Structures are given as C-alpha cells and as structure tokens.
Amino acid sequence: MTPQPPENRDKDAGRWSDLDRPPLNAAALRRALLRPGSLWSSLDVVPVTGSTNTDLAARAGSLTEGAVLIAEEQSAGRGRLDRRWSAPPRSGLFFSVYLTPRVPQDRWGWLPLLTGVATASAVARSAGVDTVLKWPNDLLVTVDDTERKIGGILAERAADGVVVGIGLNVSLTAEELPVPTAGSLALAGARNTDRDPLLRAVLRSLEHWYGAWQEANGDPGASRVQEAYAAGCATLGRSVRAELPGDETIQGEAVALDADGRLVLATADGVQRPVAAGDIIHLRPTSGDGYSAP
Numbered sequence: 001m002t003p004q005p006p007e008n009r010d011k012d013a014g015r016w017s018d019l020d021r022p023p024l025n026a027a028a029l030r031r032a033l034l035r036p037g038s039l040w041s042s043l044d045v046v047p048v049t050g051s052t053n054t055d056l057a058a059r060a061g062s063l064t065e066g067a068v069l070i071a072e073e074q075s076a077g078r079g080r081l082d083r084r085w086s087a088p089p090r091s092g093l094f095f096s097v098y099l100t101p102r103v104p105q106d107r108w109g110w111l112p113l114l115t116g117v118a119t120a121s122a123v124a125r126s127a128g129v130d131t132v133l134k135w136p137n138d139l140l141v142t143v144d145d146t147e148r149k150i151g152g153i154l155a156e157r158a159a160d161g162v163v164v165g166i167g168l169n170v171s172l173t174a175e176e177l178p179v180p181t182a183g184s185l186a187l188a189g190a191r192n193t194d195r196d197p198l199l200r201a202v203l204r205s206l207e208h209w210y211g212a213w214q215e216a217n218g219d220p221g222a223s224r225v226q227e228a229y230a231a232g233c234a235t236l237g238r239s240v241r242a243e244l245p246g247d248e249t250i251q252g253e254a255v256a257l258d259a260d261g262r263l264v265l266a267t268a269d270g271v272q273r274p275v276a277a278g279d280i281i282h283l284r285p286t287s288g289d290g291y292s293a294p
Contacts, residue, residue, distance in 0.1 A: 021090035021171060023072060025196055032200050033068075039207040040097075041066035048073040048089070052096035053154055053165040060159035063098045068203065070095040074167075088176055092184070093168040093199055099210065100161035103218030108162060109261050109276075110220050112137045112155040114209050115164050117228045119151065122205035123168070126198050127190035132234040135254070135263045135280055139168070140234055141188040147234070147282070148183025166202065170195055220259060230257050235280060240265065243279040250275065251283075 026045040033040045041064045049055055049071045056069050073089040087094070101108055113136065120131040120139055131150070132140050139151035151168040169177075171193045172184035186193050213223040220226035230236060235254045242250045242265060250273055252265035262274040 057158035096165040107218030118206040122201040126201040135235040
C-alpha cells in the first residue's frame with residue numbers, strides 16, 4: 001500500500017477523530033426514504049451550512065414538495081425569535097423539509113405542532129426516551145430529574161409552501177451543552193444514538209402525520225393531531241408565564257389547546273386567554289402565593 005502524504009493523513013484523522021459520531025450515510029438514507037409514492041422527493045446531506053431552513057427557503061421556488069436538506073453542522077442555526085442553535089459536528093440531527101400543504105391556509109399553523117408530535121413519537125420509539133412537547137415547538141426529556149430541551153422546530157413560509165426545520169441534540173455530552181437548560185438523548189439514557197435510524201424514524205413519522213392531516217383537509221380533530229399533541233404536551237396542566245410580543249406578560253394555568261393550535265391560559269381573575277405566539281415558561285409552586293421558574 002502506498003503511504004499517504006502527511007497532509008492527507010491529517011485530513012482523514014480529523015474526519016474520523018470522533019468515532020462515536022460517524023457521518024450520515026446519504027446513499028442509504030435515499031434508498032430507505034425516496035421510494036415510489038413517498039412524500040420525500042429528494043435528500044441531500046451537506047458537511048456544514050449556515051442554516052438548512054435558510055438554504056431551502058432560498059430555493060423554495062424551484063423545489064418539489066418533500067425536499068429534505070440535512071447538515072452535519074450548522075454555523076448559524078436558528079430557533080424561534082432568531083435564537084442561535086449550535087452544536088458540535090455530527091452530534092445531532094439538523095435538517096429541514098419543504099412542504100406545500102393542500103389544506104386551507106388558516107390551518108397551516110398546525111404544521112409545527114404536527115411536526116412536534118411526529119418527532120417526539122419517533123424519538124420515543126427509536127431511542128427509548130420519554131419525549132414530551134413544550135408548547136409551541138420544543139421537545140423535552142428528563143435528565144437528572146430535570147426537564148431539559150433537546151430539540152426545537154421552526155416553520156417559515158417560503159414561496160408557495162413552508163420550510164420546517166428540526167434540530168435535535170443526540171450525543172452531546174454535559175460539557176458540550178450550549179446552555180444549562182439543554183439536554184441530549186445520550187444524557188437522557190437513550191438506548192440508541194445512531195443518527196441514521198433516528199432520522200429515518202422521524203421522517204417516516206412526519207410523513208404519516210402530515211398525510212393524515214392532509215386527508216382530513218387540515219382538520220386537527222379529524223386527523224387526531226390536536227388529541228395527540230395535547231396527550232404529549234408537558235405544558236398543559238402547568239402553571240406558566242407567557243411572555244408575549246409587545247412586552248405583555250400573562251400568568252395562569254395552561255388548560256387547553258384550541259382548534260387553532262393556541263394555548264389557552266386560565267388566569268387568576270377567571271378569564272380564559274388564548275395565546276397564539278410567545279415564550280412560555282413552565283413554573284412551579286413556591287412557598288408563597290406566587291410561582292417561580294424552575
């Protein structure tokens with residue numbers, strides 16, 4: 001065998017230095033997912049990009065529904081309210097899909113909630129970790145008896161459709177967490193942190209729930225999306241503080257998810273207030289009359 005030049009050996013060593021985090025197998029993923037009749041029409045894996053949502057949105061006018069873009073690393077990943085989402089290369093799943101729903105547009109707001117149901121159920125089955133939803137778009141697991149965020153969903157209008165992005169922390173260690181409130185499947189005791197089967201499970205689950213929702217013309221009740229979200233939502237039944245646009249704050253008990261996907265809060269003055277968008281903070285009882293954040 002001809003010895004490799006030192007620069008090539010260094011390059012290979014860098015690529016494979018973390019053997020617990022092998023790259024995704026794009027060819028195998030295409031064989032498994034791009035089948036006749038499938039929702040998924042194309043699948044690309046890139047080593048690094050700023051944001052898969054931004055990339056797909058820029059190409060939305062020329063995309064076929066079901067395009068999937070996955071990045072091994074995102075340098076400018078975004079969550080809600082333009083918050084940064086960062087993680088080491090190959091430590092999680094960072095991907096976006098392009099969808100063109102054929103349902104009334106006033107029901108498109110269910111897409112991020114539907115994606116949450118699909119992702120949480122797939123993660124629970126594939127990784128063996130109890131995964132719950134925090135309204136409107138976070139995924140939580142329990143690490144050391146504490147709720148931790150392991151993933152988020154971001155849906156954005158693009159051309160005639162919607163780009164839905166999913167970020168999921170898979171193998172991050174405690175030292176790699178971006179903030180103390182974050183977690184990962186590995187830290188939650190996942191039985192499997194192989195990203196290939198996990199990604200396949202999430203995309204197949206999303207295809208199932210999206211198909212049921214479309215068959216029901218976007219009706220969250222008939223498609224059972226509303227029921228499934230409520231069943232897996234850790235926010236319902238909790239005392240919460242909602243920080244709304246315009247610096248308004250509401251505190252109360254999260255009592256329901258209405259037909260528009262809004263979180264309904266019962267306030268201390270007896271009013272039920274639906275919340276369409278905002279930051280939701282789960283609260284816990286204090287020794288006094290009020291509540292404090294955990």
